[in-house]
Amino acid sequence: MRILLENLSKHFGKVRAVDSLNLEIKEGEFLVLLGPSGCGKTTTLLLIAGLYKPTSGNIYFGEKIVNNLSPKDRGIGMVFQSYALYPHMNVYENIAFPLTLMKKSKSEIDKMVREIVKFVQLDEELLERRPGQLSGGQQQRVALARALVKGPNILLLDEPLSNLDAKLRLIMRTEIKHLQKQLGITTILVTHDQVEAMTMGDRIALMQHGKIQQVGTPDELYNQPINLFTAGFIGSPPMNIYNSKIGKDDEGYYVLVEESFKLRFPEKIFRELKEENIFLGIRPEHVSISLQPSNNLISGIVYVTEPLGREVLLNIQVGKVLLKSIAPQNIKLSSGDKVWINFDVNYCHFFDKDGNRIKI
């Protein structure tokens, strides 16, 4: 089922939780609403679910406007952050609940429950238990089964993984994605975790202050951030972003980073950089270091090293600037060591003083 949000707004008193949102979610697509807490992503989800009513704007399911349709009539399944299993019912009754409300026959309900239980790989032995007796992962599967059992057209997931421990989160991440692809169900997932968003979504809508900052594939958001917010939000460790100035000396144009050091780029780049004050961004993996002194490299001092296992995150001080760089884990460095830094100029991002990307 295609979903279209058209100038969708939701105000709570003076707070604009969702502000003129426009977004299309295609049939069968897995879309992630990503953003920091309070950005309006959950409100958007609840608007789609029908639990909130829009202040203005429209919500379309297919070609129909559903603004005033009750949640029960929208053909949606939903999984909540706390799973929201009914504590007074056992697992079987929880999963069967949507079906009993549809007044299906007992045998039909039983058949559908057993089918969905198998589908989400839930142990049949657990059916008699109460939700309180289940582990987080099992509760998650029950919640998924309950959301999917009535065969909804749309699946809504509100931070479904945030209550799981790290290991289980990886497992469920893969599994939810797999289920979604198998069913081909239009799915919207809300999360604040950009790794989750990157790994699960076909597309990501990144939100801030009730507005969408950027919509695109994970690759687009990572490699072509449209503004400073996206650049800073996507990626872990985050992108290095510096207040910079463009200048010219005997050797030609340069970018002066935080009044600390100069970077030189091919001439053609400067043709696009019209303003004097810009922001320069570069991801840690595009900052490489060398232990050998070199004239065209910038020298810095290792501030602190953070081993990540597969690699090491180096924090290097250059003048006033603290720079993050990813290095192979076999590099032997400790605080105070002197290193030489190389910026991969092909991967530098430029933003104007308002934070918008300057296309090169």
Add this chain to the structure above:
Amino acid sequence: MMLKIKDGGNPRPKKINWNLLFFLAPAIILIIIFFFVPVFLTFLMSFTNMSTATGLTGFKIIGFKNYLQILKSQWTLKILKNTLFYVFTTLSLFNVGTALFLAIFSTHISENAGKFVRTLWLLPRITPSVVYATLWTWFTAEAPYGVLNQFLSPLGISSRNWLMSTPWVFIILINGFVGASFGMLIFTSAIKNIPPDYIMAAQVDGASTFQTIRKVILPMIRWPILFVTTYQTLSLLTSFEYILLTTDGGPGFYTTEVWALYAYHNALSNYYGNTLFGFGAALSVFLVILGIIFSIIYLRVFNFRALISEPKIEV
């Protein structure tokens, strides 16, 4: 597997919200009939001479005569004094004083002993008032029946009916033993809610148990103390059930008559059979106004905004 989606395009026309009616109508109707209407009637009746003799239809509007009569009556001052004495003494000695003592004491002895004390002191509150009053009338009765006389006669104190000879002492005891439990429970839960870190810190700093109570616990429960004090003031001002059941305002003329009882006697049960609804209503008006003032103060003290968070579902 496609579910059919019903059409929800046009906004629903404004109609009666049956849900809301179902959830709220019973409560609102009862509150109107038995709170609002009686308040209104009390005010109206206070300007009439309505009584058993006039019935509900034959009364006349007499303006402020009832109020003038209250002002001129030789008993008004006596009853006012009684009321203030009763409220102040019971409140300070029992509803706050004993309550505080019981709460502190029962939280500083073993858990089980503390529970026992509190359970026992809650007994008067849950005992039917009639039974409770009987216990005290017997306790204070003349020799050879009264328990108190049995205890006191070996000390050479002559036997008497204590309730009749020292009525105020026992009115205060009777109400106080019931009243203490309210504050006791509130204070106990407040004390138990003090984070243990504070008490441990005081212990580490070398404070004795008494010092800890005085310097840590008491200051931390000052809000509950203020709450119980004001709340119980209002309760005592308007309560008269136990007095009615024991001395009934006596012995003699209005010895232990308090304002609320006086209003009740005049309006609903006097010795002459002709009950004065109008005059009783005028007496009640004073209590009603006090009640309204106190209640509005509570609304301010209760942090109203914190109590009402917006609903998260709008269907």
Add this chain to the structure above:
Amino acid sequence: MENYGFKGPIPIIILILICLPIIILYGWLILSSFAVRMEGLKPYGWTLNNWKFLLEKPTFFWQAGEENPNIWVYTFNTLLYSLGITIFTIFICTTAGYAISRLSFRGRRPLLALTIILHSFPSITLLVGIFVVLLFLGLYDRLLGVILVRVALQLPFGIWIMKGFFDSISWDVEMASLVDGCSRLKTWYKIMLPLVSPGILALSVFTFLSGWGDFLFPYIFIPSKTSQTLSVYLRSLTADVRFVDYGLVTAVGLYYMIPIILLYIFAQKYLLNIYTGGTKG
């Protein structure tokens, strides 16, 4: 914390002193109900005669003549009275409490403010006004009338308590049930009511107990002998101080207290919550 608290023999003496008066009062009640005669705390001879009122043939209000209704009529009336109050109170407080806690509608704030104001308002001051209202409605001297009065006066407290219980239920659960296909009404009774059952239990026990012990309301508003409750009956037994049969009075009193003591023992945990959670002195 090991060394914190009162230690030694003095606390034990204080403990005994503060508990003694209450033990004496209630001890006397128990002794007297089985004694031929009491002088102070000293019984003279044991007997079960005081309890022979229990042997009266159970009759009910439709059988009882105006002349001499017996203990079973009063017990039945008291039961009817307290159960009536409890059932009405629970129904109205769970509906209104849910609405105030959960529904969004215009006037929700004023309604909650009103609940708080009435909650601390001393309803006993309205006796005269209520008396006239009952006369107008033709409900004076009828059990239903006094039940409605008691329910109404208890509402602000009960609504407040139930609102608190509804407040503590997670919104996610209610949202889930709406998405699963419930209307608001269905959510209320299929999901929310089971989840606030501890609150319903606590409020039921509290309401039943306070109704069971009620004196003033039945005394004032139902003067007829056939619809009297145990408290009013007991009062009539003690009315003339000179001829009181204390054996009978104490036996009836103890009989009257049995359900209270049983409920108190079994539901103490819930009751303590409600005594401190609500604030009715």
